[in-house]
Amino acid sequence: MARTGRPREFDRDKALDAALVLFWEQGYEPTSLNQLKACMGNISPASFYAAFGSKEALFREVVQRYLQTHGQVMAPLWDETLSPRDAIERTLRASARMQTTRTHPQGCMMVLGACNCSPENQPVQSLLEDERARNRSGIAACVRRAVISGELEDSAATEVLPTLFATFLHGLSCEARDGNKAKKLDTAVTMLMQIWDNLAEASGTASRHS
Amino acid sequence: MARTGRPREFDRDKALDAALVLFWEQGYEPTSLNQLKACMGNISPASFYAAFGSKEALFREVVQRYLQTHGQVMAPLWDETLSPRDAIERTLRASARMQTTRTHPQGCMMVLGACNCSPENQPVQSLLEDERARNRSGIAACVRRAVISGELEDSAATEVLPTLFATFLHGLSCEARDGNKAKKLDTAVTMLMQIWDNLAEASGTASRHS
DNA sequence: CTATTTCCGTACTGATTAATATGGAAAACT
DNA sequence: AGTTTTCCATATTAATCAGTACGGAAATAG
Incomplete structure (x- = not known):
C-alpha cells in the first residue's frame, strides 16, 4: 500500500478529464x-500505458467518469421520490441544458x-449501446410507475410513450451538436x-367515468 | 464522347451501391x-482511383446517391400539394419505416x-450537417405554410415546432440503429x-373566437 | 549512504492508412 | 494490321496507427 518509488509527474484525474473532452468531441x-497524450499533458507512451493500460481501457474509464458527472442529468429517472412525469421532464430539461453547455463538447457522449x-x-x-438501453428502461420504469399509480392507463398509446421520449432524448444530441440553442430545446x-x-x-x- | 480503349471490367453503379452500404454501416x-475495394468487387487501387478519384470523392458521390434513393423519404417536406401537417407526418413515417428496413443498415446515413x-x-x-440543416428548413417551411394558411397561429409554441420535429426525426436514427422496430417508431x-x-x-x- | 521501486524520454515495433508509379494486357478506332 | 487509349495487377510510397523495449533519472525505504 505504502507507495514507494518515483511518483507520477502528471495529475491522473486531470489527464482523464482532458481525455474525456477529446473523446467526447471526436x-x-x-x-x-x-x-x-498531447492533451493529457504531453505524457509519454510509457506513462500512458502504465497509467491507463490501453486506449480502450482509458475510454471505459472515461465513460464511467462521464456517467458520474455530466451523465447525472439522467438520475431523476431512477428517483422514485419524484412523480414519474416530473422525473422525465427534469431529465429531458437537464439533458437539453447540459448538452448545449459551451464549457464542453455539445451533445451526449453516450450517443x-x-x-x-x-x-x-x-x-x-x-x-x-448498453447505456442507451439503460436510458430507455429508466423512462419505461417511470411510465410503469405512472400506470400503477393510475396517472396513466395501460393502453397501447402508453406503451409507446417510452419510445417517444427516448427518440426525442437521443435526438437532442444531434440537435445540440448542430448548434441548436438550449432555450429552443427546452421549449x-x-x-x-x-x-x-x-x-x-x-x-x-x-377513471372519472368508471 | 465515343469511348475508346479498354472498357472497365466492373459495374461502376454496383460498386457505388456496395460502397454506399459499407459507408452507411460503418x-x-x-x-x-x-x-x-473488397466490397466493390475486389477492384485494384488503380481502378478505384481512376473511377472515383479519392475516398472523399467517393463518399460525396455516395451521399448524392443516398439522397436520390433512400433519402427521398424526406421529399414530402417540399411537396406543396400536400397539406403541411400531412407532409411532416408522411416524412416521419416514411423515415421510420426506411430506417428500420433490414435490407440495408439501420438509421439515417445523413445522421x-x-x-x-x-x-x-x-x-x-x-x-x-448541411443535409440535416436542409431537413430542418424543410420542416420549418411546412410550419410556415401552416401559419400562412391559418391552420396554426403564429405563437411562440409554433415557432419551436420545427425543433421538436427535427429532434424526433434525427433521434429516429439512434433508435433504429439500436434495434427499435418499425411499428413502435410509427406509433x-x-x-x-x-x-x-x-x-x-x-x-x-x-379564430372562432375572433 | 545503498538498495529498491517506479516513472519517463527515446527509439522502435509491425500493421495499416490513403494514395501512386510502373508496365503489360486488352479493347477500340483507323 | 497498326495505333491509340484505357484498364488493371503488382509493387511501393510516406505517414500514421496502437503498443513495446530499454535504460537512465528520480524519489522513497532502509
Whole structure:
C-alpha cells in the first residue's frame, strides 16, 4: 500500500478529464493516442500505458467518469421520490441544458461517442449501446410507475410513450451538436410533455367515468 | 464522347451501391480503402482511383446517391400539394419505416454517416450537417405554410415546432440503429403528431373566437 | 549512504492508412 | 494490321496507427 518509488509527474484525474473532452468531441476511433497524450499533458507512451493500460481501457474509464458527472442529468429517472412525469421532464430539461453547455463538447457522449466504429471495436460500441438501453428502461420504469399509480392507463398509446421520449432524448444530441440553442430545446421539451398530459387527462376522464 | 480503349471490367453503379452500404454501416472514417475495394468487387487501387478519384470523392458521390434513393423519404417536406401537417407526418413515417428496413443498415446515413471525425475530415462532417440543416428548413417551411394558411397561429409554441420535429426525426436514427422496430417508431409518430393537433385546435378555437 | 521501486524520454515495433508509379494486357478506332 | 487509349495487377510510397523495449533519472525505504 505504502507507495514507494518515483511518483507520477502528471495529475491522473486531470489527464482523464482532458481525455474525456477529446473523446467526447471526436469519438472513440478518430481520437489517436498522439492526440490523447498531447492533451493529457504531453505524457509519454510509457506513462500512458502504465497509467491507463490501453486506449480502450482509458475510454471505459472515461465513460464511467462521464456517467458520474455530466451523465447525472439522467438520475431523476431512477428517483422514485419524484412523480414519474416530473422525473422525465427534469431529465429531458437537464439533458437539453447540459448538452448545449459551451464549457464542453455539445451533445451526449453516450450517443455520439462511438457512432462510427470498425468491426474490431464493436465492444466499445456495445458499451455505449448498453447505456442507451439503460436510458430507455429508466423512462419505461417511470411510465410503469405512472400506470400503477393510475396517472396513466395501460393502453397501447402508453406503451409507446417510452419510445417517444427516448427518440426525442437521443435526438437532442444531434440537435445540440448542430448548434441548436438550449432555450429552443427546452421549449421543445415543454411541448413534448403535452403528450403525457393528453394521456393523463384521458386516464383521469376514464377513471372519472368508471 | 465515343469511348475508346479498354472498357472497365466492373459495374461502376454496383460498386457505388456496395460502397454506399459499407459507408452507411460503418461511417466515413472507419471504412478503409481495403474494405471498399473488397466490397466493390475486389477492384485494384488503380481502378478505384481512376473511377472515383479519392475516398472523399467517393463518399460525396455516395451521399448524392443516398439522397436520390433512400433519402427521398424526406421529399414530402417540399411537396406543396400536400397539406403541411400531412407532409411532416408522411416524412416521419416514411423515415421510420426506411430506417428500420433490414435490407440495408439501420438509421439515417445523413445522421450516422460521419458522426466521429478527425479535424482533417471536417469537410465531410459539414457535408452531412448541411443535409440535416436542409431537413430542418424543410420542416420549418411546412410550419410556415401552416401559419400562412391559418391552420396554426403564429405563437411562440409554433415557432419551436420545427425543433421538436427535427429532434424526433434525427433521434429516429439512434433508435433504429439500436434495434427499435418499425411499428413502435410509427406509433410514436402518431403520438407526436398530437402536438400539431393541439396547436391547430387552439388556432381554430382562437379564430372562432375572433 | 545503498538498495529498491517506479516513472519517463527515446527509439522502435509491425500493421495499416490513403494514395501512386510502373508496365503489360486488352479493347477500340483507323 | 497498326495505333491509340484505357484498364488493371503488382509493387511501393510516406505517414500514421496502437503498443513495446530499454535504460537512465528520480524519489522513497532502509
